[in-house]
Amino acid sequence: MAEIFLNGKFIGTVADPGKLVDSFVEERRKGKLHYSISIYHDKTLDEVQIESSRGRAIRPLIVIKEGKPMLTDRHIEQVEKGELTFFDLVKQGVIEYLDAMEEEEALVAFDENDLTPEHTHMEILPLAIVGLCTSLVPFGNFNQSTRLNAGSKNQKQSLGLYAANYLVRMDMDVNVLHTPQLPLVKTIMHDSSHYENHPSGQNVVLAILSFDGYNMEDAILLNKASIERGYARSTYFRPVVTEELRYSGGLIDEVSVPDKDVKGFKSEKDYRLLEGDGIIFPEAVIAEGDVVIGKTSPPRFLSSLDEYNLTSSARRESSMTIKHGEKGVVDFVLLTENSEGNKLIQVRLRDQRIPETGDKFTSRHGQKGVVGLIVETADMPYSASGIVPDIIFNPHGIPSRMTMSHLIEMLAGKTGALSGRYIDGTPFEAEDHNNLRKELASLGFREDGTETFYNGRTGEMFKAQIYVGDMYYLKLKHMVANKVHARARGPIQLLTRQPTEGRAKEGGLRLGEMEKDTFVSHGAALLLKERFDADRTIVPFCEQCGLVAVYDEYKKKSYCPICGDNCSVSNVELAYAFKLLLDELKSLGIYPKLKLKDKY
Amino acid sequence: MDDIYKEYEGKIPEGIIADVQSSLPDKVSKAQLKSIMQKVLEEYEKSRIEAGEAVGLISAQSVGEPGTQMTLNTFHFAGVSEFNVTVGLPRIIEILDGRQNISTPMMEIYLKEPYSKGKDIKQIAESIKQTEFRDFIKEITLEITEGKLDVKLDLEKVKRVDLSEAKLLKIFEKSVKGFTFKQNGDMITLKSKGKSENVNELYKLKEKLKSLYVSGIKGITQVLPVKREDEYVIMTAGSNLKEVFKLDYVDTVRTTTNDIHEIQAVLGIEASRQAVINEVNKVIEEQGLNIDIRHIMLIADIMSFSGKVRGITRYGVVSDKSSVLARASFETPIKHIMEAAFVGEIDKLTSVVENVMINQVIPVGTGLPELRSTIKK
Numbered sequence: 001m002a003e004i005f006l007n008g009k010f011i012g013t014v015a016d017p018g019k020l021v022d023s024f025v026e027e028r029r030k031g032k033l034h035y036s037i038s039i040y041h042d043k044t045l046d047e048v049q050i051e052s053s054r055g056r057a058i059r060p061l062i063v064i065k066e067g068k069p070m071l072t073d074r075h076i077e078q079v080e081k082g083e084l085t086f087f088d089l090v091k092q093g094v095i096e097y098l099d100a101m102e103e104e105e106a107l108v109a110f111d112e113n114d115l116t117p118e119h120t121h122m123e124i125l126p127l128a129i130v131g132l133c134t135s136l137v138p139f140g141n142f143n144q145s146t147r148l149n150a151g152s153k154n155q156k157q158s159l160g161l162y163a164a165n166y167l168v169r170m171d172m173d174v175n176v177l178h179t180p181q182l183p184l185v186k187t188i189m190h191d192s193s194h195y196e197n198h199p200s201g202q203n204v205v206l207a208i209l210s211f212d213g214y215n216m217e218d219a220i221l222l223n224k225a226s227i228e229r230g231y232a233r234s235t236y237f238r239p240v241v242t243e244e245l246r247y248s249g250g251l252i253d254e255v256s257v258p259d260k261d262v263k264g265f266k267s268e269k270d271y272r273l274l275e276g277d278g279i280i281f282p283e284a285v286i287a288e289g290d291v292v293i294g295k296t297s298p299p300r301f302l303s304s305l306d307e308y309n310l311t312s313s314a315r316r317e318s319s320m321t322i323k324h325g326e327k328g329v330v331d332f333v334l335l336t337e338n339s340e341g342n343k344l345i346q347v348r349l350r351d352q353r354i355p356e357t358g359d360k361f362t363s364r365h366g367q368k369g370v371v372g373l374i375v376e377t378a379d380m381p382y383s384a385s386g387i388v389p390d391i392i393f394n395p396h397g398i399p400s401r402m403t404m405s406h407l408i409e410m411l412a413g414k415t416g417a418l419s420g421r422y423i424d425g426t427p428f429e430a431e432d433h434n435n436l437r438k439e440l441a442s443l444g445f446r447e448d449g450t451e452t453f454y455n456g457r458t459g460e461m462f463k464a465q466i467y468v469g470d471m472y473y474l475k476l477k478h479m480v481a482n483k484v485h486a487r488a489r490g491p492i493q494l495l496t497r498q499p500t501e502g503r504a505k506e507g508g509l510r511l512g513e514m515e516k517d518t519f520v521s522h523g524a525a526l527l528l529k530e531r532f533d534a535d536r537t538i539v540p541f542c543e544q545c546g547l548v549a550v551y552d553e554y555k556k557k558s559y560c561p562i563c564g565d566n567c568s569v570s571n572v573e574l575a576y577a578f579k580l581l582l583d584e585l586k587s588l589g590i591y592p593k594l595k596l597k598d599k600y
Numbered sequence: 601m602d603d604i605y606k607e608y609e610g611k612i613p614e615g616i617i618a619d620v621q622s623s624l625p626d627k628v629s630k631a632q633l634k635s636i637m638q639k640v641l642e643e644y645e646k647s648r649i650e651a652g653e654a655v656g657l658i659s660a661q662s663v664g665e666p667g668t669q670m671t672l673n674t675f676h677f678a679g680v681s682e683f684n685v686t687v688g689l690p691r692i693i694e695i696l697d698g699r700q701n702i703s704t705p706m707m708e709i710y711l712k713e714p715y716s717k718g719k720d721i722k723q724i725a726e727s728i729k730q731t732e733f734r735d736f737i738k739e740i741t742l743e744i745t746e747g748k749l750d751v752k753l754d755l756e757k758v759k760r761v762d763l764s765e766a767k768l769l770k771i772f773e774k775s776v777k778g779f780t781f782k783q784n785g786d787m788i789t790l791k792s793k794g795k796s797e798n799v800n801e802l803y804k805l806k807e808k809l810k811s812l813y814v815s816g817i818k819g820i821t822q823v824l825p826v827k828r829e830d831e832y833v834i835m836t837a838g839s840n841l842k843e844v845f846k847l848d849y850v851d852t853v854r855t856t857t858n859d860i861h862e863i864q865a866v867l868g869i870e871a872s873r874q875a876v877i878n879e880v881n882k883v884i885e886e887q888g889l890n891i892d893i894r895h896i897m898l899i900a901d902i903m904s905f906s907g908k909v910r911g912i913t914r915y916g917v918v919s920d921k922s923s924v925l926a927r928a929s930f931e932t933p934i935k936h937i938m939e940a941a942f943v944g945e946i947d948k949l950t951s952v953v954e955n956v957m958i959n960q961v962i963p964v965g966t967g968l969p970e971l972r973s974t975i976k977k
Contacts, residue, residue, distance in 0.1 A: 520952055521657045523965015532959050575959035590941040 002041065004048045017041045017048050024050075029063065029093030040101040049101060058097040059128070060090070061108060061121035069112070069122055070094040096121065126428035127188070135189040137364050138412070138425025139405035139433075147403050150366025158362070158474035159234045160200025170239045170334065170346050175353070175477055177202075178233040183364075183472035184416040185409050187426040201364075201474040202231060203417070206410060207389035207453070208398070208467045209381060211373075219372030220361055221392040223380050231390060232355045232475045236482075237331065237348055240292045240320045244343040251298035253318065255279065255345060258296050264317035266291065271319075279345060284330045286322055292330070292347050293320040320347075324506045325485070327351060351481075358480030363471055365406040367397055381462070384452040389468060408433050410469025411440065411449045417470045418443045485509075497535040497576040508534070535576040540569045546593030548579070570596050601633065608637050612644050652968035654952070656902075659895040663880075666889040667692060691883050695876060698903060698911025700861055705839035707820070710854035716831040724849065725823040725834050726816075733812035736768060738786075742799075742806055749779075749790040749802050751809070768814065775812055776805065817843045841866045864909050872909050876900040926953040 002017035003010060014020045024039045037052040063070040071094050078084040089095045098106055098121070109115050109122040127135050133152035134140060140148050159177040163169060166176055180199040183190065190196075204226070211221050222231075244253040256278035257271055270291050273284045278294035286292065297318040322328075328351035338344045353359075355371060362368035375392075382388045398407070409425065415436045416423040424431050441447035450465035485503040492499055499508030511531055519528040540549040542560035544567040549560045558569035572594070585592045605617055620640060624633070649655060670689040686694065686703045694702055710716065715724060739752040758765050772788070773781050780791040792801060822837035839857040844850055845866065857863060858879055864872035877893070877900045884891050902917055903909055910916035914931040921927050924940040924947045940947075949955060952962045961967040 516956065517657055517661065520956075520962065520964055521654045521661060523652060523654060523967075525962045525965050525967025528956070529959060529961050529967075532956065536959060573959075575957070578958045581957075585937065585941075588937075590937065595946070 002046045002048050004050065006050045007053045008049075014048065017046070020048060029096065031091040031093070035090050035097050038097075038099045038102040040105060051099060051101065056099045058099045060095050060097050060124060061106070062124055063093060063096050064109065064115065064119045064122050067115050067117040067119065069115070095124070127426060130427065132189065132193065135187055135427060136193075136195075137405060137427065138183070138185040138187055138423075139408045139430050140187075140427035141430075142404035142408060143365065144402055147366040147401060147405075150368070151362075151364050154362040154366060154368055154476065155200070155364060155474065157476045157478070158200040159477060160474075161198050164197070166237070167332075170241075170348060171237065172239065174237050175234045176237070177475060178235070179230060181472075182422075184413045184470055185423045185425040185472065187424070188429075189426070201472045203413065203470055204231070204390035204473045205387060206363075206391050206393055206469060206471045206473070207381065208395045208410075209389075209392050209453070210394060210396075211375070211381075211392050214373035214375075215369075215392060215394040216372070216396075218367075218369040218394065218397055220369045220394070222355055222371050222374045223377055223388060223390050224374050225377035225380075225388070226390040227355050227374060232359075232361070232473075234353045234475060236328075236351045236353050236479075238326075238328075238351075240322075240347045240349065242293050242295060242320050242345055243338055244295075245297075246340075246342060247298055253295055253297050254315075255293060255295050255343065257294045258315075258317050258319065262296050262315050262317045263299075266317065266319070266321075270321070279333060279335075280330050280347060282330050282333055285328075286330060286349070287327045288322055288324055290322050291319045292322065292349075293345050295319050322349075323504060325503070353479055353481060355475070356480060358484075360476040360478040361391070362474050362476055363406055363409070364474065365403040365409070367393070367401070367403055367406055368476065369393075369397070375456075379456045381453045381456050381466070383466075383468060384454075387451075387468070388456075391471075391473060406471075407467070410467065410471050412436050413470030413472070414445070414449060414468070415440045415443070418445070492534075496580065497537070499534055532575065536573065537576045537579065538571050538573050539579055541572045541594050541596060543568045543570055543596050546595060548582070572596065601630065604630065604633050604637060608641060612637075612641055616640065616644065652963075652965050654964045655898060657952075659898045662891055662895040663692075663899065666884065666887075666891055669889065670883075670887050687883055687886055692880060695860065695879050695883075696899065696903075696912050698860070698909050698913070698916055702859055704837065705819075705857065705859045705862075707834075707836040707839045707841070707844065707857045708855065709834040709836065709844055710851040711832065711834070712849055712851050715849045716833075716851070718827075718832050721825045721832045721834075725825045728817050728820055728834065728836065728844070728847070729823045730816040730818055730820050730838070731814045732810065733772065733814055734810040736814070737810070740806060740809070742802055744799050747792055747799065747802065749806055751788045751790065753786045753788065755786050771812070771814055772809075775809070779805065819843075860909055869904050869907055869909070873900045873904040876903055876909070921951070923947050923949070923951050923954045925949075925957055926951055929953050929957065 001013045001015060002020075004012050004014055004017075004020075018041065021039050021041045024033070027033050028035060028037065028039075034052070036056075036058055037050065038056070038058070040049045040051075041047075042049060071089070075084065075089060075094060079086070079089070086095070090097070106120045107118055109119045110126055111123065115122065123129065130140065130148070131152070133155050134148050136155060137143070137148055137151045140151070143151075159175045160180045161176060162174060163171075166174065177200065179202065181202045182196055182199050183201065184203050186195075215221050227233075242255070244255060246252050257274050257276070258265055270289060271294060273280045273286065273290055273292075274294050275281050280286070280290075280292045295318045296315045298315060300316065326349075328349040330347060331350035332348040334346040334348075336344050336346070355374070357371045357374060359371050360368060361371065377388060380388045381392075405425075411433060412423040412425060412431070419439060423436070437447040437449075440449065445451070446465070448467075449469055450467050453462045453466040453468075454460065455462065483503070485507075487499070487506055487508055490499065490506045490508070501507040501510070516528065516532075519525075519531070540551050540558045541547070542549040542563055544563045545560060547560070547562060549558050549569040551558045557565075559565050560567050560569060582592045582594075605621070608617060620636065624636075628636075667689055670692070684704065685706060690703070709728070711721075711724070715721065736754050736757050737751060738754040739750075741750045743750065753768075755765060758768055769783070776790055780789075782789045782791075790802075790805065817840050819840040820836045820838040824835045825832050826835055827833075839859045839862055841855075841857045841859070841862050842865075844855060845852050856875075858875075860872050860875045860879065863875045877896050880896045880899070881891075881893065884896075899912070903912065906920075912918065914927075918927060918930050921930075924936060924945050928934075928936040928940075947954060949958070949960070950963065952964055955962045
């Protein structure tokens with residue numbers, strides 16, 4: 001007696017589970033049951049699991065009966081003529097969708113050559129084993145699976161033409177690559193996904209070479225001339241958005257150049273780019289601190305006293321300014337209304353991004369790296385034929401990662417560039433790289449892809465032959481311009497008087513617990529104290545009761561709120577955070593009494 | 601000559617003086633010896649830790665950093681089931697926490713000659729292993745309707761464990777007082793003596809019988825004789841140092857366990873200090889790491905100086921800290937602060953953590969020396 005579960009819930013038992021599964025599958029192939037419902041007999045637990053829930057990954061396979069695929073040449077002809085669609089084939093039981101559970105019982109053939117009578121299914125295409133992004137990795141079947149994962153993840157972060165109508169969109173934090181290209185080495189997925197409509201990289205000449213120490217630890221070197229020619233240039237877009245909010249009592253925000261008597265008025269200079277309507281003009285060059293949209297808000301609290309005061313002066317400044325560390329040009333100004341009928345202003349900022357040291361690049365094989373140095377063209381190594389590579393890649397990145405596809409793509413790209421055609425690098429079905437080698441040799445190059453190279457600075461010939469080729473390289477969205485941060489002094493938190501945290505708040509870089517320990521173990525006591533002086537304060541303490549005393553500015557005299565004037569008060573230097581701790585103890589009902597003593 | 605040595609007693613450890621004595625050539629003049637001893641003293645002074653060195657923290661860092669590289673693996677002895685040992689980081693944590701019940705207690709039993717050469721090694725190993733009555737039962741059935749318990753013995757096994765059948769039956773019979781005992785070949789039938797045919801009682805008896813101690817040393821669940829260099833050693837899973845020491849063929853000098861608390865109970869605090877060092881060192885060597893033994897020695901000293909092994913936990917050595925703030929900054933701050941408040945504790949701010957908290961100079965390294973001068977009156 002096998003138990004039957006529908007979406008994990010027990011619904012009954014069956015005497016012959018095998019027969020149930022067979023008839024279920026048969027009905028499904030006839031189209032009487034929905035193709036996404038799956039059934040699986042777990043023989044160890046003797047349970048039948050039927051799943052129709054959402055969120056299961058299902059994938060199509062060709063049904064095999066007695067070692068013969070159900071899909072015939074006639075079907076393919078009909079599909080080509082448009083007489084049949086893919087889903088007609090599913091309805092006819094030629095193609096079946098399996099989920100992970102049902103796949104457990106299936107024996108799936110890789111292709112027709114592998115078919116035996118035991119097989120139940122066959123791949124529609126070997127490439128269908130991997131997903132969309134992964135099938136964009138040329139020669140991917142030569143790689144370790146982890147590298148394929150990394151390669152396809154990297155592609156998702158690459159800059160390109162993400163949408164053709166980007167000029168009329170208001171996307172947050174997007175980049176557009178200036179001159180994207182189609183890859184020289186393609187897979188059939190590039191064609192069927194219309195990659196030409198949204199390409200996201202550029203073909204470069206890549207040499208595998210060490211260069212001083214500047215490409216250690218996966219760093220890459222860029223040719224300065226390539227950058228000057230426009231390689232990997234991109235534009236960064238970021239909108240500044242605000243709206244005129246309505247408050248209770250008919251009060252409303254007002255977009256305008258703020259009056260001088262507004263609370264929190266910045267300075268004339270900060271508002272200089274605003275036009276009469278309080279909004280910045282397009283193509284204005286802006287930098288940190290500049291106001292983009294001038295705005296004032298009504299006072300926060302209306303007390304009875306304030307109502308009789310001068311009302312206009314009580315308004316608060318609430319303009320939109322450029323954040324710390326940002327710069328750019330105003331690209332587009334949009335005035336509209338939001339769903340509540342409030343006035344909505346969107347200003348899109350644009351910033352050209354020229355590749356610089358620290359920007360992240362990758363090939364399509366999980367070989368990501370950061371620019372370590374931009375090399376003067378005169379210093380770049382060059383080949384016997386005068387070719388100067390655009391990028392120099394470190395050879396140490398290859399052996400441990402075993403990304404063979406990276407090396408094959410270089411060779412294939414080189415052949416493609418020289419013969420003027422696209423190379424098919426579809427995983428499992430790519431052009432034979434041995435043929436590519438022969439073709440390269442017939443084009444007058446060494447068949448292993450290496451070339452004689454010369455040191456750009458001395459003109460000496462390198463003793464080793466250098467592997468060069470053409471590759472599709474991607475610029476990733478992680479650019480230093482969005483990440484650099486350092487601070488010597490700056491804003492502090494209100495509560496703890498310690499530096500703020502994070503780049504957006506111009507925060508400090510924390511010297512944490514373990515870093516503190518290194519100071520202690522070096523015995524650097526005074527340096528440690530100095531480092532932690534950020535929240536140093538001098539607090540008057542009553543020597544009698546050991547609690548915080550008060551300093552009266554008018555009388556120029558300290559007194560203790562508990563013991564009164566008849567006690568001596570001393571100034572104590574301590575961390576403000578410790579004073580907070582004492583306050584917190586007091587709130588717990590604990591009396592933290594400081595016993596003071598002269599230090600020397 | 602001796603008076604020169606005497607002069608340096610107390611300034612240089614005895615061991616070093618003895619080393620000098622033994623390695624000196626025969627012909628050495630008094631003046632030469634004097635200058636040699638002076639040099640030795642200088643070297644000795646130079647190699648000593650200076651005052652104000654944060655030795656504890658450096659030890660902590662020196663053990664902690666390699667700890668990040670350790671793998672969390674469990675090592676298995678090939679071929680023997682259920683014979684695995686906690687190693688790596690979990691084991692280090694276990695030792696330094698001073699756990700009472702370690703996850704895999706183990707012993708290494710060294711034997712006296714001729715047993716160490718392999719004489720009767722299998723029998724000895726088997727006799728150490730704790731056997732329970734269940735090991736000799738083929739079948740045990742509870743007849744509810746008749747109110748009796750049938751036990752079928754596996755007499756083959758009895759022979760293997762160097763145990764006479766009669767002896768086994770004696771142990772058996774002793775433990776079933778209050779029940780009638782009837783033997784018929786390898787079949788034993790038990791019946792309740794009283795009138796009440798209490799099935800419940802029979803069931804309890806059945807469970808009790810299964811775990812009835814028969815022979816061997818309590819606590820030792822697995823034995824494995826292994827050849828180490830040219831002698832046989834018995835490795836065991838489970839540990840009982842006291843009982844093993846009672847066996848006359850055991851070399852009590854070298855036999856050891858990985859249970860530090862057991863060593864403390866049997867051999868005393870000095871031995872358990874050494875056990876901490878050995879056990880930590882064992883893990884470090886297994887992992888192919890290198891930590892200076894003196895860091896581990898310092899930790900072992902801290903753990904054992906009070907006279908009993910205590911872990912580096914909030915209940916152990918940390919609770920000894922005199923400063924409330926230092927204790928509160930380790931774990932469970934509210935508990936420590938509340939308890940200090942109840943008794944009105946005073947924090948003298950003499951140690952590192954407190955002074956970091958209030959941002960004062962810490963009494964370590966350059967923060968230790970102070971300038972003092974007396975003003976003439």
